[in-house]
Amino acid sequence: MKPALGALLLTCLTTSALADVNAIGFQSSTLDPHNERALEMVVWYPGKTTVTPQLIADDVVFVGNAAVRDAPPTAGEHPLVVLSHGYRGNWSNQGWLASALAQQGYIVAAVNHPGTTTHDRTPQAAEQLWQRPGDLSRAIAAVTSQPQKFGAVAPRQIAVVGHSLGGWTAIEIAGARFDPELFARDCKVHPQLASCINYDKINPASTPALKTQLASDLRDKRVTAVVSLDLGFSRGMTSESLAALPVPALVIAAGAPSQDLPAQLESADLAKRLPQASTQYVEIRDASHFTFLAMCKPGAVALLEEDVPGDGIICGDGEAARPRGVIQQQVATLINEFLQQAWKQQDNLAKR
Numbered sequence: 001m002k003p004a005l006g007a008l009l010l011t012c013l014t015t016s017a018l019a020d021v022n023a024i025g026f027q028s029s030t031l032d033p034h035n036e037r038a039l040e041m042v043v044w045y046p047g048k049t050t051v052t053p054q055l056i057a058d059d060v061v062f063v064g065n066a067a068v069r070d071a072p073p074t075a076g077e078h079p080l081v082v083l084s085h086g087y088r089g090n091w092s093n094q095g096w097l098a099s100a101l102a103q104q105g106y107i108v109a110a111v112n113h114p115g116t117t118t119h120d121r122t123p124q125a126a127e128q129l130w131q132r133p134g135d136l137s138r139a140i141a142a143v144t145s146q147p148q149k150f151g152a153v154a155p156r157q158i159a160v161v162g163h164s165l166g167g168w169t170a171i172e173i174a175g176a177r178f179d180p181e182l183f184a185r186d187c188k189v190h191p192q193l194a195s196c197i198n199y200d201k202i203n204p205a206s207t208p209a210l211k212t213q214l215a216s217d218l219r220d221k222r223v224t225a226v227v228s229l230d231l232g233f234s235r236g237m238t239s240e241s242l243a244a245l246p247v248p249a250l251v252i253a254a255g256a257p258s259q260d261l262p263a264q265l266e267s268a269d270l271a272k273r274l275p276q277a278s279t280q281y282v283e284i285r286d287a288s289h290f291t292f293l294a295m296c297k298p299g300a301v302a303l304l305e306e307d308v309p310g311d312g313i314i315c316g317d318g319e320a321a322r323p324r325g326v327i328q329q330q331v332a333t334l335i336n337e338f339l340q341q342a343w344k345q346q347d348n349l350a351k352r
Contacts, residue, residue: 023047024102025071026056027149031111031138037131040112041139042091044102045150046078047071057092061303062294064092065099073151079339080143080153082136083110086164086232087198090118093293094163094229096325100332107150109139116165116202129204133173133218136160140222156350157343159225161335163292165198167231171270174226174247175219176237180205183236194260195232223247225342227335229292230254232261234270242273248342249274252331254292255285256318280338284330286321290314292331295324 025047031039049071058064081101085093091110098108112118113132115125125131144153162170172178184205187196205211227250228234251274253267263283271281284291296315304311317324 022074023049023051023053023071024065024067024099025049025073025150026067026069029142031142037114037125037128037135039114039135039138040091041109041142042111043107043109043143043150044095044098045107046074046102046105048074057095057294061296061300062092063096063297064294065095067099067102073147073149075151077152077154078105078107079157079159079343080107080109080140081159081161081339082139082143083108084132084136084160084162084166084169085110085113085117086162086166087116087202088118088121089116089163089166089293094161096294096328097161097332097335100329101336104336107143107153109143109150111135111139113169123203126202127204127206127210128213129202130210130213130216130218132165132169133220136169136173137220137222140220144222156224156346157339158222159227159339160223161227161229162231163229164232164289167228168233168237170226170228171231171234171237171242171245171249172218173220173223174249175217175241175245177217177241178214178233178236179238180211180214180236182238183233186235190235190265192259193232193235193265195235195266197260199233224346225249225339227338228252228267228270229331230261230263230267230287230289231270232266234266237270237273239273242270243275245274245278248278248280248338248345250280250282250335250338252334253281253283254287254289254318255283256288256321258289261289278342282334284327286318287327288317288321291317291321291324291327295328 025045028042051068053066053068055064056067083094101108160170225248251271253263301312301315
């Protein structure tokens, strides 16, 4: 289906959901601007205002989402979701998901990870892969400490959702442990995997110190649920740490055939090694790895190919796929239902 029709469908879905929230607020800031790892952070949240929304992250390639900059937050407590983008990605990639969740009453924060983001792939920052979960911890601290800006965060309702390398980040912050030597051995067996190819580019275990940091415990105990969207790098996680993951996990895979990110070798393999009682696995047959990015505008493929040959694939979905906006609505619904169920079960256990 044409991208324009997909955009229309998403607009209709967005409009119909606004009954849940008066408005979506949006703020951007830089965390620790004088720090060598300063973080660009954005936050979507339930807002209370009559100001006309504007499109956020709308450009010549991607469709943006409506929000009101600097709107005052609504009263009450809200669950918090923190988003982690993939390699070469940025905070706007999952703006569609942030918008959908904010409409349902969530506060949603996202950061640009230095070294692995669109406009910053400096080698020194890129090799510090272990810093990615820490970036999300900093975002959690920033949001929870400023209820007057974003709204109050509900106790024990903090989740991380990550796409691609961001999915790895989400599982790591939940308590998984990465073994660089295990990963290196596996890449000799599966050298075609995108995670193996990009791992060599990032070079996160080039020194003993970096290897030790990468293999360390990167868990943040404030995180009580995680979601991965067609993740990579999971084959380097130890089976022992995955089997003992202390929080519920939703693993969503792109089911479209892929040589470098096949569902069976990445997402499905991860789900099999996680605790079965607290893990959900969903494979979306007509989704590609890039279906989880923002919707493309007409003419976007030509612009992407002109900039970087081969990048037009970003606008492609699976064969005979539904419109990207429809698949994304399914993903947003799956995530919301999973989180509500996970937190309800945790509350019931805490009351016993």
